[in-house]
Amino acid sequence: MTANFTLFLIAVFLGACYWGWNWPYIAKLMPVYVAAIPGLILALIQLYRDATGWESRQGEQDSGNEMDEVHDVTLDKRTELRRTISFFAWFIGGAVGVWLLGIDYAMPLLIFLYMIVEGKEKPVPTLVLTTFTYALVWGLFEYTLEMRWPSGLLFR
Amino acid sequence: MEISLVDAAIRGFLNLLHLKVFLAMLAGVSIGTFTAVAPQGLGMPLVYAIMLPIVIRWEPVTGIALLIGASSVSAICAAYLPVLFGIPGGSGSQATVLDGYPMGQRGEARRALGASFMAGGMGSIIGTLTLACAIPVAKPLIYLMGSPELFVIVLWGLSMVAVLAGRRPIKGMIAAAFGLLLATAGQQAQSGIMRFVFDEPYLLDGISISIIALALFGIPAALDLALKRLGVEQQPAPLKGKLYDGVIDTLREWWLVVRCSFIGVWVGIVPGIGSQVVDWLAYGHAAQSCKDRENFGRGDVRGVIAPECANDAKDGGDLVTTLLLGFPQGVVTALFIVALLGWGFLPGPEMIKKNADIIYSVVWIQGISGITGTLIGFVLAGQLAKLAQVRYSIMVPVIFIFVLMGAFSVTRDEADLITVVAFGILGYFMRLFGYPRPAMILGLVLGDLMERYLYRSMASYGFTWLARPGVIFLLILAATSFFFAVRSRVRSNARTMTTSTPVATS
Numbered sequence: 001m002t003a004n005f006t007l008f009l010i011a012v013f014l015g016a017c018y019w020g021w022n023w024p025y026i027a028k029l030m031p032v033y034v035a036a037i038p039g040l041i042l043a044l045i046q047l048y049r050d051a052t053g054w055e056s057r058q059g060e061q062d063s064g065n066e067m068d069e070v071h072d073v074t075l076d077k078r079t080e081l082r083r084t085i086s087f088f089a090w091f092i093g094g095a096v097g098v099w100l101l102g103i104d105y106a107m108p109l110l111i112f113l114y115m116i117v118e119g120k121e122k123p124v125p126t127l128v129l130t131t132f133t134y135a136l137v138w139g140l141f142e143y144t145l146e147m148r149w150p151s152g153l154l155f156r
Numbered sequence: 157m158e159i160s161l162v163d164a165a166i167r168g169f170l171n172l173l174h175l176k177v178f179l180a181m182l183a184g185v186s187i188g189t190f191t192a193v194a195p196q197g198l199g200m201p202l203v204y205a206i207m208l209p210i211v212i213r214w215e216p217v218t219g220i221a222l223l224i225g226a227s228s229v230s231a232i233c234a235a236y237l238p239v240l241f242g243i244p245g246g247s248g249s250q251a252t253v254l255d256g257y258p259m260g261q262r263g264e265a266r267r268a269l270g271a272s273f274m275a276g277g278m279g280s281i282i283g284t285l286t287l288a289c290a291i292p293v294a295k296p297l298i299y300l301m302g303s304p305e306l307f308v309i310v311l312w313g314l315s316m317v318a319v320l321a322g323r324r325p326i327k328g329m330i331a332a333a334f335g336l337l338l339a340t341a342g343q344q345a346q347s348g349i350m351r352f353v354f355d356e357p358y359l360l361d362g363i364s365i366s367i368i369a370l371a372l373f374g375i376p377a378a379l380d381l382a383l384k385r386l387g388v389e390q391q392p393a394p395l396k397g398k399l400y401d402g403v404i405d406t407l408r409e410w411w412l413v414v415r416c417s418f419i420g421v422w423v424g425i426v427p428g429i430g431s432q433v434v435d436w437l438a439y440g441h442a443a444q445s446c447k448d449r450e451n452f453g454r455g456d457v458r459g460v461i462a463p464e465c466a467n468d469a470k471d472g473g474d475l476v477t478t479l480l481l482g483f484p485q486g487v488v489t490a491l492f493i494v495a496l497l498g499w500g501f502l503p504g505p506e507m508i509k510k511n512a513d514i515i516y517s518v519v520w521i522q523g524i525s526g527i528t529g530t531l532i533g534f535v536l537a538g539q540l541a542k543l544a545q546v547r548y549s550i551m552v553p554v555i556f557i558f559v560l561m562g563a564f565s566v567t568r569d570e571a572d573l574i575t576v577v578a579f580g581i582l583g584y585f586m587r588l589f590g591y592p593r594p595a596m597i598l599g600l601v602l603g604d605l606m607e608r609y610l611y612r613s614m615a616s617y618g619f620t621w622l623a624r625p626g627v628i629f630l631l632i633l634a635a636t637s638f639f640f641a642v643r644s645r646v647r648s649n650a651r652t653m654t655t656s657t658p659v660a661t662s
Contacts, residue, residue, distance in 0.1 A: 002589045009330060016337055019352065027349040030607045031340040035599075039333030046326050055324075071588050073383045080383060084584075087382045087552075091375065091580060094556050095573040098564060107561065111553045119549020129550065133557060141561075150568050 003050040006043055013040035090114055102152035104142070108134040161292050161512060168516025171217045172524075180218045181521060184225025185528050189536075191226065192233035200227050201594075202377045202555075204491040205369040209562040212366065212498035217517050223495060224521045227488055228280060229529030231468045235272035235460065239265055251439035255452065255459025262455060263397060270402020271457050272464045273533035275413055278406065279465030280526030282417035283424070283472020288519045290476045291508065298480070298505035304621035305630055306482070306504060307609035312634035313483025314602050317595045328595040331586065335599025338363060339607075346611045358571040365494045365600055367563045367575050372596070373487075374562075375580030376587045378555040381548040399534055405457045412442060412458060413465045420466035424473020424485060426637070438466030472522065479503055479515050483602060487594035490601045497604075 016036035020028045049055050073080055090110070097106035112130040115121040142148065171177070191203050203226055211219030238253035239260045252272065259268040301309075317332040341352040342362030353359045406413060416438040423434040442462035443452045452459050474485045482504020484490035496503050501511050508515065563576035586593050613621040621627060 005585050005589045005591070009334065012334065012337070016352070023349060023351070024347065026347050026611070027344050027351060029610070030603065031337055031351055034606075035333045035336035035340065035603070039330055039337065042326055042330045042333065046330060049326070071590075073380070075383060083383050084379065087379050088581070088584075090553075091378075091556060091559075092577055094560055095577050098560055099570055099573055103561060103564060107557050110556060114553040114556070115549055119547065119552075121547075121549050125550075129554075137557075137561070149564070150570075 003047060006047045006050055010040060010043045010047065013037075013043060086118065090118065098152070100152045100154050102155060103149040104134075104138055105152065107137050161295065161516075164512035165288075165516045165519075167513035168518075169520050171513060171517045172221070172520055174218075176215075177218050177221045180214070181221040181225040181525060181528070184222035185229045185525055185532060187222075188226035188229035188525075188529065189233050189532055192230045193236040199373075199377070200230050201369075201373045201487045201491065203227075203230075204488055204495075205366075205373045206555075206558040206562050208366040208369060208491060208495055208498075209364075209565050212495060213565075216496075216499040216501070216514060219495060219499065220514070220518055221521050223492060224518055225525040225528075228468075228471060228522055228525035229532065231471055232273060232276035232280060232464075232526065232529035233533050234467065235269060235276075235464055239268045239272065239460070251435035251463040252460055254439065255454070255456050258453075258455030259397075259457065259460065264401075264455070266397035266399045267401040267405070267457065268397075268460050269533065270399035271405050271460050272402070273399075273530050274403045274406035275461040275465035276468040276533075277526055277530030278410075278413050279417040279420060279468035280471065280529070281523060282414065282465075283421055283469035284519060284523040284526060285472075286421045286469075287472040287475050287479075287522065288516075290480060291512070291515060291519075294480045295508055295512075298508050300626055301505050302616075302624075302626075303609045303612035304617065304624050305626040307606065307613050307621075308627050308630040308634065309481050309504070310483055310602050310606045310609060312630065312637070313481075314598065314606065315634060315638050317598055324590050324592060327589075327591045331591045331593065331595040332599035335596040335601075336603040336606075337599075338368070338596075339600045339603025345608070356571075358567075358569055363575060364566045364572075365597075366498075367566055367572060368579050368600065369491055369494065369597060370559055370562050371576045371579030372583035372586070372593045374555055374559040374583075376583045376593075378552050378559070379584060381555075382552050385548045402457065402460075406461055409458055409461055412446065412461060415445075416441060416462045416466040417469035420469030421473040421476075423466070424470040425476050434466050434470045435463035438462040468526065475518060475522065479518065480505075480508060482507070482605065484598060487597050490594065490597045493601050497601075502605075 013036045017032055017040065020032040020036065023032075075083070094106065094110045097110060100106070101109070108130045111133045112126055115126040115129065116123075137149075172181075187203055187207075188200075191200065204223060207222060207226070211222055214222075235252050235256055239256035242253060242257035242260070256268045256272070259265065314332060314336075317328050339362070341359060343350055343353070343360055350360070419438050419441060420434050423437060439459060439462050442458050443449055446452075446458055449456075474489050477483060477485050478489040478492060482493070482502070484493050493503050496507070501507050501514060559576060559580070560573070563572045566572055583593060585591075586596070617624075
């Protein structure tokens with residue numbers, strides 16, 4: 001799987017070289033010479049390391065610090081996959097909801113449905129937070145800050 | 157128009173004397189406090205990413221008040237999770253668990269928290285004073301710098317990715333290259349040439365760094381909560397003892413506080429050390445230098461004081477590099493630079509010349525927030541512990557809302573939604589496969605600056621800029637710091653291999 005992600009990055013760097021190759025020097029200096037070509041070389045090295053398992057062998061001996069948070073979930077694979085798919089379904093559903101209904105309606109609806117369906121929360125805290133969300137989206141942003149959100153596709 | 161530093165300091169303070177600035181600072185302090193005690197997975201990168209699209213629309217000082225207020229307090233209140241739950245807080249407070257949790261277990265949680273707040277407050281003040289003093293020292297040097305020198309400084313910042321990426325230097329450099337590549341999307345300012353636009357008007361101005369940061373950090377953090385479902389079973393250690401005892405302990409150990417605070421400032425200023433180690437460096441120093449050290453690791457209050465004051469002082473050191481040189485030491489300062497760029501400031505020498513009052517506003521806000529955070533910690537010690545048990549089923553949809561609203565508010569284009577989903581998924585895979593996201597953000601932030609300075613240098617001097625004394629000096633400095641950082645890492649690895657070999661063979 002790690003190699004697949006590295007392959008994706010290789011494709012991105014190759015694409016950048018392909019599209020940028022015919023640009024004037026001033027335009028391609030950064031994207032092609034500074035970013036894409038070194039990135040491509042490094043990604044190929046990484047692909048070799050992924051393919052040979054170099055990193056997992058070396059990892060136990062390396063005492064360096066992690067620059068980023070590491071994926072440290074200890075669930076069984078099925079549960080992790082199910083929860084991950086469910087999470088992204090909610091998130092993408094929220095984005096689609098904003099597109100169709102607009103922020104004003106999609107956000108309170110997302111809170112309500114997530115808390116009831118996924119979180120199995122009781123109705124009272126769910127309704128309180130839903131109302132709070134509507135007050136935040138409409139009352140604070142639209143009414144107080146006069147920040148007009150675009151209407152959803154269904155209401156245009 | 158340039159003004160004297162004294163005038164700048166006064167103006168910087170006067171900038172704060174507005175109700176909305178005060179309210180923004182209070183909001184930032186509240187957000188920072190919640191972030192520090194909320195379940196794992198939340199952190200300052202997420203808060204900055206969420207707040208960026210909102211605060212960029214505000215007046216600069218109001219936005220700075222919220223951002224600096226949040227990060228300053230977050231460090232001060234970071235001891236809650238280690239002391240009460242025995243789980244490391246954010247980076248910089250991990251060593252606190254070694255002595256903080258045993259203190260909590262034996263009924264001295266309030267004492268540990270009191271010591272942590274007091275040490276954090278003192279560390280924050282020392283860090284802020286260092287920042288304030290660094291400005292007049294740096295200003296004369298800054299007048300010697302032109303675009304070539306600034307280019308080398310940015311390059312220096314970028315080279316640190318290889319070191320900061322720690323265990324994954326190659327992945328860090330790939331992520332930084334990817335960030336650099338993304339930074340070039342859109343119409344090039346210098347030539348007007350369209351790069352990676354693909355006839356999409358949405359991409360004319362490039363992809364918003366705010367949306368990328370929001371998605372990269374917000375979505376994986378929410379997913380982490382949804383997967384682990386934290387905040388349900390955890391029970392805190394009993395909140396017993398006296399805060400006052402911790403204050404007295406800290407005042408009695410004032411010399412340790414001063415020493416460890418300067419360790420924190422040093423870690424913040426020197427590129428390549430990495431803020432993740434600050435607490436361990438301070439803890440190690442305390443454990444080696446203090447008398448009667450047999451209780452370290454078993455609930456010695458000095459094991460709480462040392463990492464906490466260093467962690468808070470580090471913020472001041474971080475800001476020295478960020479504001480005076482213009483390159484970030486980590487993801488939070490990288491996002492702070494994004495905010496400054498959004499307000500039209502160019503962090504680094506140009507900002508000292510043109511916007512010194514804003515830099516002093518940052519100094520004042522940092523100092524005031526530090527004191528406010530300490531007071532909040534003392535007053536609300538009992539109540540804050542309850543925040544750590546907020547359920548994932550509330551946190552996850554709330555993060556969804558801030559991520560979607562934050563992204564959609566940038567241009568209010570439906571393509572913002574596609575961008576946030578795409579980068580959310582990218583952030584998930586980057587985290588899953590160990591590609592450091594901060595490296596990508598560094599590349600993204602520094603890419604634009606790097607191209608700007610390189611273009612100006614080439615246009616003004618051709619290749620002769622490489623022979624400028626300032627450039628040569630800075631290149632030597634950058635190479636030396638890079639060499640020492642890499643050498644220290646190699647030695648550290650060698651030590652690990654030496655110590656692990658007998659265990660493996662026995």
